[in-house]
Amino acid sequence: MKIVACIKQTFDTEAKIVVGGDGQISDEGVNLIVNPYDEYAVEEAIRTKEKDGGEVVVVTVGGDKAQEALRYCLAMGADRAVLINDPALAGADSRAVSVALAKLLSEKEAGFDIIFTGKESVDDGVGQVPSRLAEKLDLAQANVVTAFELSDGKATATREIDGGSETLELVLPALISAQKGLNEVRYPSLPGIMKAKRKPLEVLALGDLGLSVDDVASKVELVAAELPPARKAGQRLTGEVDEVVAKLVQLLQDEAKVI
Amino acid sequence: MSIVVCVEQRDGKLRKITFEALSEGKRLATASGETLKALLIGSGIAGLADELKKYGVDEVAVVDNEALAAYTSDVYAAVLAAYIAQENPALVLFGHSAVGKELAPRTAAKVDCGLVSDCLAVTFADGDYLFSHPVYAGKAIGSYKVVGPVRMATLRPNVFAVAESEGAGAVVDFAPEIPAAKVTITGVDMASSDRPELTEADIICSGGRGLGGPEGFALIEGLADVLGAAVGSSRAAVDAGWREHAAQVGQTGKVVSPNLYVASGISGAIQHLAGMGSSKVIVGINKDGEANIFNVADYGIEGDLNKVIPALIEKLKELQ
Numbered sequence: 001m002k003i004v005a006c007i008k009q010t011f012d013t014e015a016k017i018v019v020g021g022d023g024q025i026s027d028e029g030v031n032l033i034v035n036p037y038d039e040y041a042v043e044e045a046i047r048t049k050e051k052d053g054g055e056v057v058v059v060t061v062g063g064d065k066a067q068e069a070l071r072y073c074l075a076m077g078a079d080r081a082v083l084i085n086d087p088a089l090a091g092a093d094s095r096a097v098s099v100a101l102a103k104l105l106s107e108k109e110a111g112f113d114i115i116f117t118g119k120e121s122v123d124d125g126v127g128q129v130p131s132r133l134a135e136k137l138d139l140a141q142a143n144v145v146t147a148f149e150l151s152d153g154k155a156t157a158t159r160e161i162d163g164g165s166e167t168l169e170l171v172l173p174a175l176i177s178a179q180k181g182l183n184e185v186r187y188p189s190l191p192g193i194m195k196a197k198r199k200p201l202e203v204l205a206l207g208d209l210g211l212s213v214d215d216v217a218s219k220v221e222l223v224a225a226e227l228p229p230a231r232k233a234g235q236r237l238t239g240e241v242d243e244v245v246a247k248l249v250q251l252l253q254d255e256a257k258v259i
Numbered sequence: 260m261s262i263v264v265c266v267e268q269r270d271g272k273l274r275k276i277t278f279e280a281l282s283e284g285k286r287l288a289t290a291s292g293e294t295l296k297a298l299l300i301g302s303g304i305a306g307l308a309d310e311l312k313k314y315g316v317d318e319v320a321v322v323d324n325e326a327l328a329a330y331t332s333d334v335y336a337a338v339l340a341a342y343i344a345q346e347n348p349a350l351v352l353f354g355h356s357a358v359g360k361e362l363a364p365r366t367a368a369k370v371d372c373g374l375v376s377d378c379l380a381v382t383f384a385d386g387d388y389l390f391s392h393p394v395y396a397g398k399a400i401g402s403y404k405v406v407g408p409v410r411m412a413t414l415r416p417n418v419f420a421v422a423e424s425e426g427a428g429a430v431v432d433f434a435p436e437i438p439a440a441k442v443t444i445t446g447v448d449m450a451s452s453d454r455p456e457l458t459e460a461d462i463i464c465s466g467g468r469g470l471g472g473p474e475g476f477a478l479i480e481g482l483a484d485v486l487g488a489a490v491g492s493s494r495a496a497v498d499a500g501w502r503e504h505a506a507q508v509g510q511t512g513k514v515v516s517p518n519l520y521v522a523s524g525i526s527g528a529i530q531h532l533a534g535m536g537s538s539k540v541i542v543g544i545n546k547d548g549e550a551n552i553f554n555v556a557d558y559g560i561e562g563d564l565n566k567v568i569p570a571l572i573e574k575l576k577e578l579q
Contacts, residue, residue, distance in 0.1 A: 013420045013510050013530055017398040025399055036511055094364065095373060122510055124394045124401075126376035128364035131332060135368035140441035143361040146504075156445075160505060161357045162274075163456040164449035168442045180511060182520055184403055219373025223389065223402040231536060234557035245570040248542065249578070251558055256540045258462070258519040259486065259575075 001054030004065040004109065005037035005078065006117040006129070009062050009069035013122055025226040034069045037118025039076075040178035041194045044148055045116045047183060052150060055079040057109060061089055061097045067201060072194035081199070082109065086206040086216075093218035094128035099127070100216055102136035103209045112173055114155065119144045119177040130177035138223040140170040146181040147207030158225060262288045266299045266311065267340060267358055267428040273307055275459050276354030279419040281314035283381060284352050285426070289313075293349055295426060296320060298342050298433070300335060302328035305557060308430045308507040315424030320433040331440045332483060336365040341435035343370050350388060352381075356412035356458070363413045364366035373405035375412045377514070379537070388412075397514065397533045416458045417516050418537070450505075457506065460489035462519045465508055467493035467537070469524020469545060469564060473501035478568045479523060485575045491515065491535075493525045524563045527552030544568070 011017075012031040019206070020026040022067045034042070058073040060066050061084045070081035084100050092100075105112060115137075120127030134141035142148075142157035146165070149156045160179055162255040168177075206216065235251070237244045252259045264284045267274040269575040281297060288295040294317040297420065299307060323339035324337055338420050339362070343351065351366075355377045360560040375390035379400070382389045390403045390412050405411070457463065464486065466479040476490070483490045492502040508515055510533040519536035525531060527543065527550055535541070538557065543556030544564050553559040560567055 011395065015395075016529070019399060025394070030485065093373065094365070095371070098368060122395070124392075125514075126364075126374075126392070128367070128374060129497050131361045131364035132368035135331070135336060141361070141365075142442065143332070144357065145424060146446055161447075162269075162458065164447065165446070166444055167446035169445050170442050174441075179504070180507075190280045217406075219371075219406045220375055221404050221406060223404055225394070225399050225401045228393070228397060228400050228536065231541070231555040233554045234541075234559065236553065236559045238561070241562065241566050241570045244562065245567065245574045246569065248558055248560065249574050251541075252519065254538070256519070256557065258540050 001049070001052055002112045003045045003048055003054055003056045003060045003257060004018045004105060004112045004115045005038070005056060005073065005250060006041045006133070007042060007060045007065045007069060008116060009060065009119045010035045010121050010123040017227070019225050019227055024222070025225055032065060032068070034072055035118050035121045037120060037122070037178055037180070038095055039129045040180065040182045041116035041118050042076055042078060043183045043185045044176070044178060048114065048150060054113070054146040057082065059101065059104060060084070061092065063090065070201055071196050072188065074199045075193040076186060076200070077220050079190060079199065081201045083201065083203045084209070088206055088213040088216060091218070092216060093220040094126055094132060094217050096216040098129050098132035098136055100206070100209065100211065101133055103211055104204070106137060108209065115139070115175045115235045116175060117175065117177045119179050128227070130175060137175070140174040140244070141177070142174070143177045144179045144231070145176050146179050148176055148182065231249050261294045261296045261346060261348045262350045263342070263346060264295070264297045265351060265353045265359070265362070266297050267354050267356060268299070268301055268304055268328070270305060271304055271307070271473065273310060274354065274356065276356055276414070276416045278314060278421045279416065280352045280354055280414050281311065281316060281423045283414060283419040284386055285315035285424050287350065287371045287381060287383050287388070292433065294318065294461045296346065298322070298339065300327055300433070301340055314427035318426040318431060319452060320431050322433050322435065326437045329444050331371040331442050331444070332361045332365045333442070334440045335362055335436060336369055336436050338435055339366045340369040342433060348409060350410045351409065351413070353411070353413045355415050359413045363411055367411050370409055372407050372409040372411055375403045378412045378414050379418055381412060395510070395533065397536050400573045415514070415516065450557070454483060455487070455489045457491060457513050459491045459506070460515070460517050462488035462521070463491045463508070463515055464488045464521045464523070465491035465493065465515045465525060466496060466523050467525030468495040468499070470496065470501070475524070476502060478564065481572050482521065482568055485572050485579070493531050501548055522552050522556070525552055525569060526550045527555060
């Protein structure tokens with residue numbers, strides 16, 4: 001079985017965001033991590049392989065630094081990695097990323113049974129790539145998945161919907177996007193880290209995929225980024241509990257008018 | 260040309276986000292001179308068209324077919340793409356709900372157009388639409404344009420005001436070819452709760468590590484009951500196993516923007532603030548006077564939540 005995990009390298013969730021003079025978000029001094037939701041995807045891919053055999057290929061679109069994220073996934077237990085790295089993809093939108101991934105997975109890396117992704121990245125948080133990729137590859141998809149099982153070539157996934165959950169049966173090949181709770185992500189072991197250094201990591205440019213710069217044109221353009229208006233500390237209510245509570249209720253009614 | 264709102268209904272009931280999207284669609288259509296259309300997809304749902312007319316819709320296109328009784332992204336995207344091919348809208352609006360989050364990008368890939376997800380504002384000026392979308396869960400806000408004839412956006416629930424208005428209100432049938440679904444829904448488990456859904460709630464009461472244990476959520480639930488609120492949780496309380504992840508508010512949980520957010524026993528880590536910072540009014544209750552939540556709370560109470568919350572519940576009950 002061929003199992004693919006798509007990942008993205010992103011800022012640490014503890015990172016403070018700084019907008020540079022050019023109106024773009026600066027990554028200077030920011031700690032980079034594997035997008036947390038993608039870790040669940042990689043973990044599920046490795047668990048599926050451990051149960052049913054096969055190989056796990058981790059793929060990403062990114063710059064040179066993204067190799068570190070791929071090595072981390074190899075250290076977790078993935079078999080090999082592919083990085084699509086091209087200057088034309090710097091600042092790529094979800095459309096461009098999914099075009100590049102779809103081309104890779106329909107030609108050079110064709111023949112997969114399952115693709116795992118995170119449900120969204122914690123940076124731009126749009127969560128478009130899983131659904132766009134599923135459409136481009138004409139796959140069944142289950143989004144925001146908290147439980148996954150594979151038996152007799154049939155996949156069963158439980159996913160979050162607003163106010164509840166839903167269980168789906170999918171015909172393979174299928175795309176599963178992972179939500180927190182799907183599994184407990186392992187830390188790479190020391191032997192895993194050593195082995196990862198020798199595992200294959202292929203770097204491809206757009207030309208290697210048979211794509212042109214026009215093929216991956218972004219359709220969404222950032223005009224400007226700004227920091228949101230900072231919230232200010234409001235009133236601190238002090239005194240005996242009964243007084244404080246009465247004051248709060250009065251303020252919520254008369255000043256804030258929210259109850 | 261037109262602005263199309265993709266209507267969301269579940270079990271024959273329209274979702275609140277649909278009224279928000281229609282209201283925003285009407286405001287934009289008035290600014291840009293487009294007509295406002297609504298696409299209603301499902302089985303046995305034609306009767307819902309009348310309710311949609313209240314929001315200034317010029318035309319409701321109804322796709323009523325037994326094969327569409329259960330939503331699946333692949334089939335619904337095919338229906339939408341067929342409608343878009345016929346209609347050539349300038350803008351298609353969805354709710355940023357569980358459905359919209361996957362249906363919009365799947366449709367966008369089929370149509371090959373740009374999509375801005377989770378918009379906090381959409382404006383029309385100088386002949387183009389500008390979309391405002393938070394990045395890093397609201398730690399920064401980006402303004403975006405979409406290149407191409409068709410633009411798509413999903414709108415964050417609870418942000419766009421609902422307003423009724425007049426429209427031509429025509430109802431037409433649309434009957435595209437419907438492909439076979441690639442997935443089968445074998446079970447649905449809706450939380451048996453009278454409480455509002457977290458992302459749609461007007462009021463949210465959240466608890467964190469300061470509750471001291473899972474039993475602490477009984478206090479939060481008591482407060483939520485008297486306020487008609489949803490119950491949320493910090494990541495710390497979810498990681499400790501006190502609450503299921505579906506209740507988590509923050510960068511790796513749900514992003515919410517209620518009218519009132521009451522944070523009890525929550526320190527206010529940057530991760531959590533990212534998920535609730537766009538709430539209209541924030542109340543912080545914490546025994547640690549230095550807690551970061553007090554830097555963003557409109558009203559802060561430094562004290563023992565085991566005393567403050569019961570007193571607050573009593574006071575609120577007096578008002579009812």
